[in-house]
Amino acid sequence: MAEATGGRPQAGEVLLRLTGISKNFGAVQALTDIELEVRAGEVVALVGDNGAGKSTLIKILAGVHPQSAGRIEFMGREVTIDNPAAALSMGIATVFQDLALCENLDVVANLFLGHEMNPWQLDEVAMEVRAWTLLQELAARIPSVREPVASLSGGQRQTVAIARSLLLDPKIIMLDEPTAALGVAQTAEVLNLIERVRDRGLGVIVISHNMEDVRAVADRIVVLRLGRNNGEFTAEASNEDLVAAITGATENAVSRRSARHAARHPASEASA
Amino acid sequence: MTMPDPAPTTLDRADSRLHHDDSLTGAVHAFVARMRTGDLGILPVAIGLVVITVVFTALNPVFVAPANLVNLLFDCATVGFIALGVVCVLMLGEIDLAIGSMSGLASAIVGVLWIQAGLPIGIAIIAAIAVGAVMGLVYALLLVHLGMPSFVSTLAGLLALLGMQLYILGSTGSINLPYASGFVHFGQLMVMPAWVAYILALVPGVAMLVTKLRVARRRRAAGLAAGSLTLLIIRVAITTVALVAAVWYLNLGRGVPWIFGLFVAAVVALDYALKRTKWGRSMFAIGGNREAARRAGINIRRITITAFMLCSSLAAVGGVLGAARLASASRQAGTGDVNLNAIAAAVIGGTSLFGGRGSAWSALLGILVIQAISNGLTLLNLSSSLRYMITGAVLAIAVIVDSLARASRQTHGRG
Ligand SMILES: Nc1ncnc2c1ncn2[C@@H]1O[C@H](COP(=O)(O)OP(=O)(O)OP(=O)(O)O)[C@@H](O)[C@H]1O
Ligand SMILES: [Mg+2]
Numbered sequence: 001m002a003e004a005t006g007g008r009p010q011a012g013e014v015l016l017r018l019t020g021i022s023k024n025f026g027a028v029q030a031l032t033d034i035e036l037e038v039r040a041g042e043v044v045a046l047v048g049d050n051g052a053g054k055s056t057l058i059k060i061l062a063g064v065h066p067q068s069a070g071r072i073e074f075m076g077r078e079v080t081i082d083n084p085a086a087a088l089s090m091g092i093a094t095v096f097q098d099l100a101l102c103e104n105l106d107v108v109a110n111l112f113l114g115h116e117m118n119p120w121q122l123d124e125v126a127m128e129v130r131a132w133t134l135l136q137e138l139a140a141r142i143p144s145v146r147e148p149v150a151s152l153s154g155g156q157r158q159t160v161a162i163a164r165s166l167l168l169d170p171k172i173i174m175l176d177e178p179t180a181a182l183g184v185a186q187t188a189e190v191l192n193l194i195e196r197v198r199d200r201g202l203g204v205i206v207i208s209h210n211m212e213d214v215r216a217v218a219d220r221i222v223v224l225r226l227g228r229n230n231g232e233f234t235a236e237a238s239n240e241d242l243v244a245a246i247t248g249a250t251e252n253a254v255s256r257r258s259a260r261h262a263a264r265h266p267a268s269e270a271s272a
Numbered sequence: 273m274t275m276p277d278p279a280p281t282t283l284d285r286a287d288s289r290l291h292h293d294d295s296l297t298g299a300v301h302a303f304v305a306r307m308r309t310g311d312l313g314i315l316p317v318a319i320g321l322v323v324i325t326v327v328f329t330a331l332n333p334v335f336v337a338p339a340n341l342v343n344l345l346f347d348c349a350t351v352g353f354i355a356l357g358v359v360c361v362l363m364l365g366e367i368d369l370a371i372g373s374m375s376g377l378a379s380a381i382v383g384v385l386w387i388q389a390g391l392p393i394g395i396a397i398i399a400a401i402a403v404g405a406v407m408g409l410v411y412a413l414l415l416v417h418l419g420m421p422s423f424v425s426t427l428a429g430l431l432a433l434l435g436m437q438l439y440i441l442g443s444t445g446s447i448n449l450p451y452a453s454g455f456v457h458f459g460q461l462m463v464m465p466a467w468v469a470y471i472l473a474l475v476p477g478v479a480m481l482v483t484k485l486r487v488a489r490r491r492r493a494a495g496l497a498a499g500s501l502t503l504l505i506i507r508v509a510i511t512t513v514a515l516v517a518a519v520w521y522l523n524l525g526r527g528v529p530w531i532f533g534l535f536v537a538a539v540v541a542l543d544y545a546l547k548r549t550k551w552g553r554s555m556f557a558i559g560g561n562r563e564a565a566r567r568a569g570i571n572i573r574r575i576t577i578t579a580f581m582l583c584s585s586l587a588a589v590g591g592v593l594g595a596a597r598l599a600s601a602s603r604q605a606g607t608g609d610v611n612l613n614a615i616a617a618a619v620i621g622g623t624s625l626f627g628g629r630g631s632a633w634s635a636l637l638g639i640l641v642i643q644a645i646s647n648g649l650t651l652l653n654l655s656s657s658l659r660y661m662i663t664g665a666v667l668a669i670a671v672i673v674d675s676l677a678r679a680s681r682q683t684h685g686r687g
Binding site for chain 2: 062064083084085088089094096100101102103104105109113114115116119120121122124125126128129132144145146150151164
């Protein structure tokens with residue numbers, strides 16, 4: 001049984017350290033005093049209920065919104081990330097929850113958007129080859145990379161967005177619900193991929209509502225609740241503790257539901 | 273996995289769901305399927321041109337006479353250049369309503385600096401285009417820094433530039449340019465020698481053949497499918513035959529105007545920039561999904577600034593050529609239907625008003641339609657009141673086609 005603000009599983013260089021990050025959208029205080037640390041070769045899962053501020057935190061790191069207050073240190077130096085290009089050139093790659101793809105462009109164009117090979121005479125052949133290699137690494141089922149992204153399924157689009165984040169050889173990858181729309185095989189492939197990039201020494205931040213996936217890959221689980229840090233766990237943490245941290249109470253909808261379930265099927269709940 | 277893939281031949285054709293048929297019927301089927309989903313390309317405008325030609329020829333056979341078609345091409349270049357600029361801003365989902373005034377001001381600048389101030393014509397032209405570039409910069413800065421919608425800033429520009437045109441022309445209101453000058457010759461008389469026109473007619477086919485073959489070789493070397501050789505040869509043959517036939521027919525009249533050649537060269541250059549450079553890719557991306565483009569690290573401000581500067585500069589070029597065409601710089605230059613004709617040309621040619629979709633060729637095709645209508649109605653001795661109404665109706669039809677095609681693309685998942 002692990003407790004809040006648990007130990008550091010991996011001794012790697014600290015890639016990213018956030019202190020006192022706050023963000024308000026007008027009257028809405030989306031984030032308050034967030035602390036977060038990500039080390040090289042570590043997978044940090046960011047969990048929390050809808051509206052907890054997970055995506056907002058990711059967007060601050062991706063340069064989409066500036067923070068209202070707080071410090072961001074990247075590779076030991078304090079940095080300001082004031083636009084997405086700055087984040088990308090520092091080596092922070094992001095898969096956004098809404099994917100941020102251009103529907104009118106084909107898969108290759110989307111993968112290389114902003115970083116095309118050979119700017120004055122686009123090298124379509126080389127880009128297409130690289131696109132296929134990347135997509136095969138992800139076990140993507142995409143019939144053609146020359147179709148506009150608008151014609152792809154939700155999961156195929158998600159794969160394209162993930163492939164794009166790998167393109168620039170980042171130091172940190174942030175994935176905002178990367179497996180939400182994926183099939184069984186593709187989810188497994190993405191989890192494998194997360195482990196592979198971790199083993200290559202990258203830092204990974206992954207947001208997911210699927211506790212099974214989170215436990216499968218995360219070294220640490222950071223809980224946000226109503227825009228604040230609400231505990232840090234290891235993958236071995238019990239479900240009740242996690243759920244309690246996420247929802248903010250030991251007595252909650254999830255525990256009541258599992259209690260009801262246990263009353264009806266006493267055997268199956270013995271170990272949870 | 274239950275369904276084994278067929279032996280993957282090339283990297284890009286491994287998926288069993290993908291239809292690929294390199295035969296001629298396959299190409300025709302693919303074309304029909306594209307049309308049905310709203311990916312209309314140049315089909316509506318091609319049909320439009322055929323209909324226009326048939327109707328006007330039936331009403332007055334002079335319409336298709338070589339001499340008339342040569343005149344038509346002389347007329348295309350001025351508004352064509354302006355339409356080319358409009359393509360750039362429409363691609364971003366923006367608009368420039370001051371293009372007409374800009375072209376009028378540019379022609380006035382040429383008249384004043386060249387004739388009244390006695391400067392070399394080259395300097396006068398450069399000054400006119402530079403003023404265009406500055407105006408484009410102003411609209412773009414107002415948009416990216418103050419968030420001022422482009423239709424408002426350019427509407428203000430429309431009035432301000434018109435005022436400036438009237439101001440610098442002064443009380444005379446009109447400056448005549450010397451008929452004997454090379455500048456006016458270029459706008460009114462200069463045609464290509466027959467052999468030059470024939471050689472230029474062969475260039476597109478040869479260029480298409482060479483580049484496509486090179487790409488095909490590279491694709492095969494990289495393990496990608498290379499497309500069919502027969503299809504390529506058919507396309508090259510059709511292009512070449514059509515162009516040579518057109519040149520032959522125009523040479524029955526005065527020949528191919530240089531001014532039109534200049535316009536086509538500009539179209540080709542912009543087409544290359546939009547399709548084959550990072551700048552062009554960014555233009556499509558911003559028009560398609562601005563926020564996604566920003567998150568991909570594209571410098572939206574810089575691209576927006578270049579697009580508006582290009583648009584206003586091309587409008588100035590159109591104005592300069594208009595002065596050469598009319599041999600005068602007057603208060604009327606750039607007024608009336610110039611603005612709408614240029615925007616209509618871009619939209620009729622297939623550049624979407626909604627951004628993210630279009631091509632430089634739409635300026636050429638669209639202006640051919642507009643000028644053909646205007647020329648045909650003039651041959652019928654119809655008054656400009658009727659011409660305006662008919663051109664307005666054609667623009668409305670083009671926008672309706674654009675909107676319907678967009679709706680169809682959305683329901684068919686093609687962006
Ligand atoms: N651009 C914005 N303008 C105003 N409020 C915003 C904006 N973006 C987020 N918020 C607010 O910030 C809070 C946190 O939102 P955020 O998207 O970060 O939640 P989340 O944890 O990612 O939730 P989910 O699990 O549903 O994706 C919400 O209350 C939301 O309404
Ligand atoms: Mg979210």
